[in-house]
Amino acid sequence: MIEIHELTKRYGEKTALDQLTLTIAPGQIFGFLGHNGAGKSTTIKNLVSIIKPTSGTITVDGLDLERQRQAVKEKISYVPDTPDIFLQLSAMEYWDLIAAAYQQSETALEARRQQLVALFDMADHAEEPMASYSHGMRQKAILIGALLPDPDIWILDEPLQGLDPQAAFDLKNLMKAHAAKGKTVIFSTHNLDTAQQLCDRLAILKQGQLIYTGSVEQLLAQHPQQSLEAIYLQMAGRRTDDHLVDAIEGEHDA
Numbered sequence: 055m056i057e058i059h060e061l062t063k064r065y066g067e068k069t070a071l072d073q074l075t076l077t078i079a080p081g082q083i084f085g086f087l088g089h090n091g092a093g094k095s096t097t098i099k100n101l102v103s104i105i106k107p108t109s110g111t112i113t114v115d116g117l118d119l120e121r122q123r124q125a126v127k128e129k130i131s132y133v134p135d136t137p138d139i140f141l142q143l144s145a146m147e148y149w150d151l152i153a154a155a156y157q158q159s160e161t162a163l164e165a166r167r168q169q170l171v172a173l174f175d176m177a178d179h180a181e182e183p184m185a186s187y188s189h190g191m192r193q194k195a196i197l198i199g200a201l202l203p204d205p206d207i208w209i210l211d212e213p214l215q216g217l218d219p220q221a222a223f224d225l226k227n228l229m230k231a232h233a234a235k236g237k238t239v240i241f242s243t244h245n246l247d248t249a250q251q252l253c254d255r256l257a258i259l260k261q262g263q264l265i266y267t268g269s270v271e272q273l274l275a276q277h278p279q280q281s282l283e284a285i286y287l288q289m290a291g292r293r294t295d296d297h298l299v300d301a302i303e304g305e306h307d308a
């Protein structure tokens with residue numbers, strides 16, 4: 055169980071996250087939605103303790119993230135919002151680095167690595183430097199590294215970004231299987247279809263504030279006859295009409 059209590063993050067005068075309070079139970083796929091700059095990555099970076107909150111607390115299975123950071127980190131794997139890291143390493147060197155950080159059986163890690171490499175079709179590229187990879191290949195290499203130790207909580211910042219349809223399909227199935235085992239998957243996305251397909255619960259953020267938390271089904275039931283896209287755009291406070299598009303492109307058929 056993850057409990058976020060009144061989490062606030064300020065950058066100078068800018069409040070990126072404002073008193074966020076949320077509970078995320080095990081056995082769920084939990085999605086963060088929000089426009090650019092809404093505070094999704096800020097929430098995620100606090101959860102994986104890459105940044106420190108200005109105020110507020112996070113506990114994971116009763117452990118306080120601030121005071122018991124190492125114990126919490128061992129429960130979590132993280133995919134950052136950009137895969138452009140450790141580019142001088144080959145994927146194999148990067149995975150070795152990750153594996154060494156976890157106190158797990160080498161045989162089990164190696165078996166899981168081989169399965170993930172086969173699934174994401176990365177065997178032919180594993181020895182090449184990640185600098186030579188396409189965006190999607192880097193994303194796959196980072197994903198394999200994050201999923202290798204298989205901790206209870208996966209925290210994935212826009213994990214489907216840049217993946218080909220096969221890899222996206224496989225990752226979505228891995229996420230569902232992890233949650234079905236009673237574990238936790240937290241991710242952010244801009245893709246509403248993906249959110250609808252995957253999320254047991256979602257949180258919608260707007261300018262650092264939580265404006266909705268609940269299931270997609272509950273949200274749709276509160277707004278009968280409307281698509282998730284229309285509901286989301288209204289809640290996030292943006293236009294759903296076309297007058298700015300028309301101003302650029304002229305009248306068009308929808």
Ligand SMILES: Nc1ncnc2c1ncn2[C@@H]1O[C@H](COP(=O)(O)OP(=O)(O)OP(=O)(O)O)[C@@H](O)[C@H]1O
Binds near residue numbers: 065068070091094095
């Ligand atoms: N290091 C930083 N310094 C100053 N402001 C920051 C910093 N990181 C984020 N912000 C600001 O905090 C706010 C929230 O940013 P965040 O990256 O969490 O948004 P996001 O919802 O993940 O957006 P996106 O969908 O574009 O990735 C934005 O206004 C952003 O400009």
